[in-house]
Amino acid sequence: MAVAMREKTYRLYLDYLETAETKRRWNIFNDIPWDEFDLAKTTPATAASVEIFCAEEMYLPDYSINGLALVRDSFGPAWFQAAWAFEESRHGLVFREYLTRSGLRTEAEFAILEAEIVAKVWKLPFATTRQMACYGALQEGATFVAYRAQREQARAAGDTVREAIFHLVGRDEAAHGGFYRSMVELELAEDRAGTVDDLAFVLANFKMPGDGLIADYHARLQATGAGISPRVFMQRVVLPLLTTLGTTRDELRLAQMRLRPAA
């Protein structure tokens, strides 16, 4: 990485960390109103939704190992990965605590779920730091949108515990998306055409981390109402990202045509 880019990504991480440390830290012990839990405000579908999200968050060791290995020689992105991993570790944990403290799932059921999770390995979906920044911007954005819907649903149901959880976890995802978005902006300033090509490539091959790892991922998300549709993904994740980055669907389409191998 060029010296100027190293300095910019380090500054970006330091800004990220300052906000995280001063405004966004939370913990599962004091910031969730656990004693307000009311089983009557849950349904089998809400429990099943939290379980899928929990499973997806529990691939954290794979996300961390692969993510850090990719950026280990870039100080800012590497330290971001370390901070990111800590923040993400709270997500799977708080979902697990919600399910077990409430009695919605037993420890024995969780033991089975954990065994299913570690039986599969998440692999890096894209090969370069720049492509993974594009992926992170999209993936964190999609996760934020899905969790915001969960928060709204919990609020409507009067489940204050689930509402608090999805508020805090969703706020983390929004911050993660913001960091990756800023990384893509820096990359665009360095090499616009190459970065647009990468974004187009990542978008054309995008799938969520749990897709392919968690059994019946799409069917279960659909059945529980926890998934986001392709239309919502486009309107609430992709288009706002393109606007922030100062690019358009047309520019991406041109890049995708360029990338397509000649017939």
Ligand SMILES: [Fe+2]
């Ligand atoms: Fe997360």
Ligand SMILES: [Fe+2]
């Ligand atoms: Fe995240």
